[in-house]
Amino acid sequence: MKDVTQLDDGWSLRHGQELLPAQVPGCVHTDLLAAGVIPDPFLDLNETDVAWVGRRAWSYVADVSHDSGHERTDLVFDGLDTAARITFDGREVGSTRNMHRTYRFDVTGAAGELEVHFTSAYEEAEAVRAVTGDRPNVYPEPFQYIRKMASSFGWDWGPTLVTAGIWRPVRLEHWSTARLASVRPLVTVDGGTGSVEIRLQVERTARGAARSLLARATVAGEHAEVRFEGEEAVLRLTVDEPRLWWPRGYGDQPLYGLDVTLSDDDGQLDAWHRRIGFRTVELDRTADARGSGFTLVVNGERVFARGVNWIPDDVFPSRVTPERYRTRLSQAADANVDLVRIWGGGIYEDEAFYDVCDELGLMVWQDFLFACAAYPEEQPLRGEVEAEARDNVVRLMPHPSLVLWNGNNENLWGFRDWDWEPGLAGDSWGEGYYLGLLPRLVAELDPTRPYAAGSPWSGSWDHHPNDPDHGTYHSWEVWNRQDYAEYRANVPRFVAEFGWQAPPAMATLRRALPEEALAPDSPGMLHHQKAEDGNGKLNRGVARHFVLPDDDFDRWHYLTQVVQARAVATGIEHWRSHWPICAGTVVWQLNDCWPVSSWAAIDGDGRPKPLHHELRRVYADRLLTLQPAEEGLVFALVNQSATEWHTTVVLRRTEADGSALGRSVQEVVVAARSVLRLPVPAGVMPDEHTTKEFLVADADGLRALHFPVPDREFSYTRPDYDVFLEPVEGDGGKVDVVVNAHTLVRDLLLQADRLGPEARADRGLTTLLPGEETRIRVSGCGSVTPDAVRAALFCADTK
Template sequence: MLEASPLDEGWTLRHEGEPLPASVPGCVHTDLLAAGVVPDPFVGTGEDEVAWVGRREWTYERELPAALSGHEQTDLVFDGLDTVAEITVDGRPLGRVRNMHRSYRFDVTGLEGPLAVRFISAYAEAEAVRGTVGDRPAAYAEPYQYLRKMACSFGWDWGPTLVTAGIWRPVRLERWSTARLARVRPLVSVEQGFGVVELRVDVERTRVEAALTVEARVGGLRARAEVSGSTATVRIEVPDARLWWPRGYGEQPLYEVELTLLHGGAPLDVWRRRVGFRTVGLDTSADAHGTGFTLVVNGERLFARGVNWIPDDVFPSRVTRERYRARLEQAAGAGVDLVRVWGGGLYESEDFYDACDELGLLVWQDFPFACAAYPEEQPLRGEVEAEARENVVRLMPHPSLVLWNGNNENLWGFRDWGWEERLAGDSWGEGYYLGVLPRVVAELDPTRPYTPGSPWSGSWEHHPNDPAHGTHHSWEVWNRRDYTEYLREVPRFVAEFGWQAPPAHATLRRALPGEELAPDSPGMLHHQKAEDGNGKLARGLARRFAVPEGDFDRWHYLTQVTQARAVAAGVEHWRSHWPVCAGTIVWQLNDCWPVTSWAAIDGDGREKPLYHELRRLYADRLLTLRARDHGLVLAAVNQSREPWTGAVSLRRMSVEGAVIEAAELELAVGARAVGELPVPPGLEPAGAKEFLVADAPGSPRPGGGAAGEGLRALHFPAADRDIPYPRPRFEVSLVPGGVTVTAGTLVRDLLLQADRLGPTARADRGLVTLLPGERVTIGVRGWETPDAAAARAALYCQEPAR
């Protein structure tokens, strides 16, 4: 039987000729940090002080243990090496590697002695490849397009430049005899009520003549097949298989699959995975609106409620199974049902996809290409195909994985970013996205759809980012316009859009100790990586608010409000246009360090107001007031499986709290549908002193009640700076597990910044608007010493313009 022995202990890292303790899995930066050689690059401007690390060579060393008797072959297996390395045993070369996204296996039978992994600087390798293949344009000046490495380790508009090296995934010895399982490819399908698992098996042999069989088991069902040469196929049909569904559509049953390689009845190797039975398709058919892009799971057409995922740490070896689970539970808790693994990052670990399988989170997986022209010559071309083949097979068992995507923004970049002229006919990646990658997916994983890129309109007949065709990235709004400009278009699928805000106050205090915080203080500027990011934040605020000079706390609060409102403007608009628009993927869920960014969850794992707003925006039922060509309408978005019926109250109100006019409408919306009701004449607010409130059953009523129990939509026709808000009055009281706020006036965008109560404190809701007489209870966990005065000091809301 194959025996695997981890080699995670006893490693050292050579630093200036001296050995330092090394952690495997890990990387040079984390080892130097643990040894006290470098400062924390996440704190202050520490990033700059460790820039030299990525430009050095580094060597990891340990003893390779002597082979044990009883096995014919011993393999040294690296699940991941970052990125360019030479491996030797007792000075004898085993091989040279150059791809972070692959695993490696070396025959070390009979070898023992010093094992060394010498990492060459990623910069040196990139420059060498550039010298061979020629220059290629990219969105950033760093040379990430010349090697197969996590692109964002070279920095991004939300990430630090920390170019890593190291043994970043587990390493082990595998000892075996006769044969082993080299590859198992599970094709999982649903056929006429049966769940079908067809296992395509490749074996590696030491004995060509040995008669081998494979036995598969799913639950109590078993099947066998003989190995012919080095391959076998075994198929099991599971009657009455329970379907795996995305969250909100059904349950997520998972089936254990076990495949055993046998010789004369004796087991040689075992492969185990979990699978789920479901069908998945992508409808890209043409219609009266253009070219669609709709995911279809088990025959159910979905509006995808998505978030973009970046590596959760710039040092990915630090992301544990528990951390993946916590972050993805946060996503599910916000109503998310799709996570896009973005192309400047990684094929994530099994822990990520296992959690998505269990939580019902659909996974859109980018191949790791982003924002650059990638050469198609060797040595890159062979590496690209090898990594694609390995990772497609590795991730195939996961039912959560529903889409392969060829790249992020490279087809768009070729057309719009001046690449075509600069390239002058040189290769740039099109052969990967329209050739190599779809061929690999079609050959190895025909159960899932593939799309060449995001954005992509389906063919070169349309602009790659045409909102009427395929996927669309909406960045003109953040970069140049007011967020109300989202309302001008109804893309078929919005795969990226977003708005920035700083992280939580406690996160800033940890990352910038001792700094007097200001939008343009040194640390704040260092932790703002977007081009003119602060300028865009300032212009976004100026369109809406009168921002007091020199008041950082107010600036911090208002930028958080603006981020939540901007994303809400887009999601409410696009969801109200289902099924023409079939999904939104907010940029972005998470951060890889403490930074001002588009994330809903900051680099310390704290939830911004945007996170809580997503819970409302991505709920099965959403109420929103929309301006249409024929006037104001109430749109009821019903993504639940049941019809939505009942009375909805509308109130035209003054900002002083008086009800000017009211009406009640009857709502009747089918399952997975959107309904619209015209707002009756006389209810549209007139000018900045009025607003409109729509409440669905269970929502608060005038004269009392708790806010947030039902569904509410608000429509303010003017920018906040023009609204004569009353001076907010509210009472604060402590209750078990939280704080209750009772409004004496209109209190708009009330926010408890729980982290100001203590670094571990978390609130269970974000922004809430109270009408006079209403109250809300905000749950707080992790608050060690509850105090009403402290709670009041941590509460923020809209105030009259100064």
């Protein structure tokens, strides 16, 4: 049987003439930080002080000895970042130039000093650029010339911290006769029968070349075996009536262990184990009267995708543990998310990421790693791209949560709209990858899943790449130039990116900028705002609805978070109310990789913004919303659940002081997986210019509000409410904050982190009418007083 020696310990990092302790997996920055050589680049303006790290060469060294007794010993790296030369026992055993691949080198008989010498990513990228020629991109960094996490070089939400290191595990594998080189399970369902076709490739030693091998596979109590002589074999298993894997909200997520073993007449040689799920997935791109759709169909069920975009959860991805993946993805699930798109400027995530998605029913849309640039298709990059794609398609295809391969992020759009085409003058730019190489590889290796050429993409060059009527659409004009109400201007077939910025939680800012007098334009706040004119867009977004605060950072901070939550909710409510024309929204973005003002719902320290709580509301199975339409104001009931929704909708025309001016009660039935849109009766419709009236809709504990004018024009009364604290019995770490409203209280928010860095509230923005009460459960706050709670409460009243 194959033996494995993990090489996690005993590594050192050469720093000049010194050897510093090194952690593997890890990277140079984290080792230098642990040794006290550099300051924390996430704090203050330290990012700029450590820029030199990414421009130097570095070496990792370890003494390695082994005595396996096997015919062959391989040195296996699951990830090297990025351009490296490896020597073992004084001889070079190989070199690498791709962060996203695994590497295997024959080191049989070698022992002694193992050294991994990393060239600066900048040096490698410039060397490749000299061969391929220059290409355009959206940032002044050479990320498209090296197969490395593009966002290491900075993004409009991330720092420029160009890493190097052994970022995934490394080991010695000792084996004899043969080993399993590749296992590809093709899982399908036809009627009530599940099928698993397992395609094997083996590698043999010279002495094992002529031996007969036996491969066995087991799943759900079913067995198959095949004896073979060459290097490839196929096993087929059928499972009667397997339990189907469903996205969350549509059913359960049963997983089946699949085991494969390789043996010869002397015994077992190798083994492989993964969990699989039985389900079908299709992408319906059928043309219709509105254009051409983009609808995921799982087990025959058409799905409105409630999605979020995912970026690397740390700019140093080796720090992201399985526990951290589970925490962050559980936060997504808690927000009623059912799809996570892994964005093309990051990484193919660790196995632990996809394991959690399998368990939670989070569908995964996986980009191939190309983003916002023209990518050369010449060598040495083309061979790396193919090897990388083969590696990761085979590695990830067992996961039932993986539902879509996508060729790139915004590159087809960029070619058409960002002035790339004239400058390229016929040079390659990546189209051959997205429309040729990658779909061919997916069809060859993983034909059970759909492939899309890019996002956005309209399906062919017959339409503009970002045409809302065809395929996927990215909506960025609204954030960049318009009010968020303009999300209602169109009904795209699938909104794969849109979003609105806000700063992180106050406790996150205090940790990242500990000595700074915080202001929107204070040095640290500006440094931790990477978007072009980011603060200008934040301020304009606030000013369209509120009086922009002057010298009141706390209120500015609150209002920017309110506008972020309202903006995203406006888009989702509008687009969900037009199902099945629109078949999904994928919010930019779920998470952050450091403390920064950004589009994230969860900030760089893992704290939810109000947007996270708002996603829970607007992504719930059942949603009540008020929508302006050509025919006038409508109320829409979205029922994404599997059962009919029988409910009573109460519509109230209400004055600012809470007085009722009109009331309508309607009994409605909404079919499963459908939307019902009905006109608001004239008798409860506020005048479109009134500053004193608004509309309230209630149904089954759900509420929707319509204010005809912006908050800054509305005649709010000064908010008046009482605050009481009630300890939660049996749990000394939690307290209920009870708020009783005497007036209209709009978008009440308890910023729990102001009570303590670990404090969390169970709800976000809440609007109370006079006489109403809300209960906010706070955990992790310790002992608090009513005065402290009042100081952490904010509302949108502008008086």
